[in-house]
Amino acid sequence: MSGPVTRWCKRHPGAVVVGGWAVLNAVLLGVLTGYGESELALLLWAGAFVLLTLAATAVLVSSRRGPRELTDYGVPGDNGAAVVLTAFGLAAGGLMFVYSTWLVIIAAPLLLVAAVFAVRHRGRGGSSR
Amino acid sequence: MTLAPDAARSTGASRSVRPRSWLGWAISTDHKRIGLLTMGTAVVLLFLMGILALLMRSQLAQPEQQVFSPDLYNQLFSIHGSGMIYMVMTPFAIGLGVYLVPLQVGAPAIAMPRTTLFGYWLYALGAVLMLTGFAMPTGAHADGWFSYPPMASSVYTPGNGTPLWIVGVFAATVGSLGMGWAVLWTALRKRARGMTMLRLPIFTWSMIASTLMVIGAFPSLLAALTLLAIGRVEPSVFDSNVWNIGYQHLFWFYGHPVVYVMFFPYLGAVGEVLAVFSRRRFFGYKGTVISLLVFAALSMSVWGHHMFATGQATNDYYSLTSIALLVPAGIEYFALVGTVLGGQLVFTTPMLFALAFIPQFLIGGLSGIMVGTPVIDYHVTDSYFVVAHLHYVLFAGSAFGLFAAVYFWWPKVTGFLLDERLGRVHFVLLVIGTNLTFLPMFWLGQFGMPRRVATYPEWAGFGALNLVSSIGAAFLAAGMIAFAMNIQVSFRRRPKAPADPWQGHSLEWATASPPPRYNFTPHLPLPPITSNAPLLDARTRQGQGRA
Numbered sequence: 001m002s003g004p005v006t007r008w009c010k011r012h013p014g015a016v017v018v019g020g021w022a023v024l025n026a027v028l029l030g031v032l033t034g035y036g037e038s039e040l041a042l043l044l045w046a047g048a049f050v051l052l053t054l055a056a057t058a059v060l061v062s063s064r065r066g067p068r069e070l071t072d073y074g075v076p077g078d079n080g081a082a083v084v085l086t087a088f089g090l091a092a093g094g095l096m097f098v099y100s101t102w103l104v105i106i107a108a109p110l111l112l113v114a115a116v117f118a119v120r121h122r123g124r125g126g127s128s129r
Numbered sequence: 130m131t132l133a134p135d136a137a138r139s140t141g142a143s144r145s146v147r148p149r150s151w152l153g154w155a156i157s158t159d160h161k162r163i164g165l166l167t168m169g170t171a172v173v174l175l176f177l178m179g180i181l182a183l184l185m186r187s188q189l190a191q192p193e194q195q196v197f198s199p200d201l202y203n204q205l206f207s208i209h210g211s212g213m214i215y216m217v218m219t220p221f222a223i224g225l226g227v228y229l230v231p232l233q234v235g236a237p238a239i240a241m242p243r244t245t246l247f248g249y250w251l252y253a254l255g256a257v258l259m260l261t262g263f264a265m266p267t268g269a270h271a272d273g274w275f276s277y278p279p280m281a282s283s284v285y286t287p288g289n290g291t292p293l294w295i296v297g298v299f300a301a302t303v304g305s306l307g308m309g310w311a312v313l314w315t316a317l318r319k320r321a322r323g324m325t326m327l328r329l330p331i332f333t334w335s336m337i338a339s340t341l342m343v344i345g346a347f348p349s350l351l352a353a354l355t356l357l358a359i360g361r362v363e364p365s366v367f368d369s370n371v372w373n374i375g376y377q378h379l380f381w382f383y384g385h386p387v388v389y390v391m392f393f394p395y396l397g398a399v400g401e402v403l404a405v406f407s408r409r410r411f412f413g414y415k416g417t418v419i420s421l422l423v424f425a426a427l428s429m430s431v432w433g434h435h436m437f438a439t440g441q442a443t444n445d446y447y448s449l450t451s452i453a454l455l456v457p458a459g460i461e462y463f464a465l466v467g468t469v470l471g472g473q474l475v476f477t478t479p480m481l482f483a484l485a486f487i488p489q490f491l492i493g494g495l496s497g498i499m500v501g502t503p504v505i506d507y508h509v510t511d512s513y514f515v516v517a518h519l520h521y522v523l524f525a526g527s528a529f530g531l532f533a534a535v536y537f538w539w540p541k542v543t544g545f546l547l548d549e550r551l552g553r554v555h556f557v558l559l560v561i562g563t564n565l566t567f568l569p570m571f572w573l574g575q576f577g578m579p580r581r582v583a584t585y586p587e588w589a590g591f592g593a594l595n596l597v598s599s600i601g602a603a604f605l606a607a608g609m610i611a612f613a614m615n616i617q618v619s620f621r622r623r624p625k626a627p628a629d630p631w632q633g634h635s636l637e638w639a640t641a642s643p644p645p646r647y648n649f650t651p652h653l654p655l656p657p658i659t660s661n662a663p664l665l666d667a668r669t670r671q672g673q674g675r676a
Binding site: 025041 | 155156157158242243244246247250251254255258289292293295296299300304313314317318325326337341344345346348349358371374375378379382422423425426427429430433441442443445446450
């Protein structure tokens with residue numbers, strides 16, 4: 001019971017879980033196709049399948065780089081000021097939909113300061129994730 | 130396990146900010162702090178949304194009451210529903226994963242901590258934006274939590290309430306996506322040595338299933354909101370029924386899986402609580418893992434049952450898949466009951482909430498099978514039967530799982546114990562309140578009371594059952610006051626909790642309460658990981674050694 005497929009699955013269990021789940025979705029989508037559902041609904045689910053396949057691929061690529069991440073990896077610095085400012089900037093940007101484009105005068109500086117923080121943090125050797 | 134130099138650098142990066150200050154909390158990339166911020170925000174919003182529910186129940190307690198105008202009533206139920214789903218139950222579930230999954234897999238940090246922090250802030254800002262609608266001259270969003278066009282278009286719902294709702298829900302959903310992806314990546318790629326996939330605790334597996342649905346389904350809500358936003362700028366979009374029905378497909382492709390995102394983590398928490406307080410291993414572990422993944426996939430396939438009455442969905446298929454959900458759900462129930470049977474039960478507060486979850490969620494689940502059958506759905510659609518069903522799923526089920534989780538992990542998270550007596554008062558009031566409030570709604574719906582009505586005439590005969598329901602809501606309020614008092618007492622008296630007050634099974638109980646910054650240290654090392662219950666294994670080995 002240790003054929004090449006089994007060995008591959010044991011080496012990349014995370015990708016197998018995500019990929020297997022995507023395949024399960026594809027099977028159910030295939031059955032729905034047989035029931036004659038509208039194209040819009042089928043495309044919608046097909047889009048989700050693509051997203052899940054991309055996620056499985058990302059996990060696989062990470063997994064193929066080896067098991068280092070499992071045991072020995074960098075933990076980031078404790079300062080997430082840049083992402084907090086980015087969230088506030090994007091929320092202000094989103095409000096342009098409600099209150100017109102003048103809000104760019106709030107959103108743009110916030111995003112600019114966030115970018116400066118991020119660059120400075122990276123310069124000090126912090127993780128960019 | 131070795132920490133790379135980033136860990137050392139981190140102190141330098143945050144030198145200017147005191148870690149314990151409010152700013153230190155706000156910008157911290159520690160997964161435990163982000164998880165606590167998320168869950169704390171969700172609990173505050175839970176109280177707010179509960180107040181909105183009480184206001185609604187006061188209006189409906191008697192026929193022909195006019196405590197609020199119909200317009201304000203529409204705002205109350207819309208923000209209550211939206212708040213509970215987008216801002217309370219979903220974020221709390223993901224926040225619990227953010228806190229616990231790295232600990233349970235033996236990782237020193239969450240994957241993508243900045244993405245996680247970004248996700249929290251988008252969620253928090255989204256909640257604020259949604260609630261800001263109440264300050265608008267035209268009021269808050271008033272088209273329900275699913276906000277169907279053309280009703281939600283700028284023609285029929287003018288003003289800024291709905292646009293604020295769109296931006297707020299969009300932000301919160303992007304935030305949930307970010308946090309969900311980080312939790313999934315942590316479970317799949319950041320496991321400690323020895324922590325194989327089939328040694329993951331059942332809660333972590335429930336988070337894997339949930340976050341897979343987050344990735345597959347949540348982008349659909351973003352597309353639906355974008356369509357709604359376009360329609361608010363150009364209302365003629367919704368002159369074509371293609372986009373009205375298209376919106377419903379986009380919305381429910383998210384709207385059904387999110388129910389399971391709000392359910393699986395609490396099911397996982399209940400599984401852990403039942404195993405620990407039955408002093409047994411979780412029964413049927415592998416079967417439950419497979420059933421969670423199948424359940425999650427099937428839940429992606431049932432969205433059309435929300436559209437039975439439109440005549441625009443393939444009812445046969447959606448009915449078939451909805452009923453097929455019984456199979457994985459049955460396996461999970463079998464596992465929960467099998468865990469308890471023959472165990473040495475300890476009736477602590479978390480155990481009481483976990484035990485009540487089993488029959489109460491069963492009512493929600495079985496009534497879901499009923500409304501998943503088109504002939505019954507045609508009769509009860511848009512009636513109080515549906516309100517009863519969804520509240521049995523999300524309150525009698527998920528919220529009881531949430532409270533089981535809170536009482537179970539509180540000592541780990543804070544380092545303090547909660548008061549058992551107040552916990553039991555909370556539990557009893559909640560059981561009485563839940564069933565008094567939501568059970569009568571099944572009959573109200575069956576007798577024809579439509580949902581989302583601001584009042585009803587006396588001759589309709591809905592008065593007695595509505596009064597019972599409103600009395601039940603008062604019990605719920607009293608229960609939540611007991612809960613708030615318990616939290617306050619815990620923080621005031623600070624009764625010290627040991628590292629493992631319950632004899633837990635999973636790795637989080639091996640470290641200090643609360644856990645240190647990087648979870649496990651040379652003084653608090655990871656124990657050998659031999660199964661999905663490594664601490665139980667260690668105790669068993671010690672017992673054998675002594676014998």
